[in-house]
Amino acid sequence: MSTTIEAPRSPYSRPPRTRGGVSWEKWGWIYMRASGVVLIVLIFGHLFVNLMIGDGVDALDFAFVGGKLSNPFWQVWDVLMLWLALIHGGNGMRTIVNDYTTRPMTARILKAAILAAVVVLIVLGTLVVFTFDPCPAGSPADLLPSFCPAS
Template sequence: MSTIADPKAPRASRPGPSRRTTRGNFELYGWVFMRASGVVLIVLVFGHLFVNLIQGEGISAIDFGFVAGKWASPFWQVWDLLMLWLAMLHGTNGVRTIINDYAEKDATRLVLKLALYVATVVVIVLGTLVIFTFDPCPPNSPTSLLPSFCTA
């Protein structure tokens, strides 16, 4: 007959150096960041939804021109950039915590976290580039390819 371990019993420590001593206060800072970024993200997301869906003409008005007009303002560029960065960092920190909790082998944990960090950096870099280099009316483009609001 086999017995099931007590779920409230502390887990056996992993061999090797203690993870608690190598991290210092990083977990505390991660916990505080999750709470603070969550509050800021609520404001950013609901502000985004209000401006895009309620204040205007609803979802039918959101198109290329709407985004182009919105990102013509540095205020909305910074707003969307903050939303992108905070959402990505908040999500990455959450998934990092899940990986630390459930990945048993150090090699598995390393590979998963490496893939997570690479994906995060790629999305943040590409998103930032799109926000700041977006030009709906690129110079020297054929007028047939330009949106109707661009002057030739």
């Protein structure tokens, strides 16, 4: 019985893919690069508007946040930043799980937990941005901020 050993400097060849379809790892890699570039713009724009324009950090209060979240432009900006950052972070955590877990069941459980956390945070964050009302109707006047019209 003889076995053939390949030459040590022969190029590595992967076995042919038996499953067709989308390469999720490739698209995950592309997403990380694209979302990273967009997040740089979104985050630095967010920091510049919040900290540099006007009175700077002294102007950050409930009225400032209420004013920003009542503007559709800033709602979209903040939701886009939220979604991209959470999916970017979740994809990064998934990559770490893939790299460091050895048992398939452990990897599945960890990835399911990451997915659940990302989905819950995206849903809650999006709801907060689009349903935030600093002056809810029917609230006692003494509990409302000073910028709310008297009801």
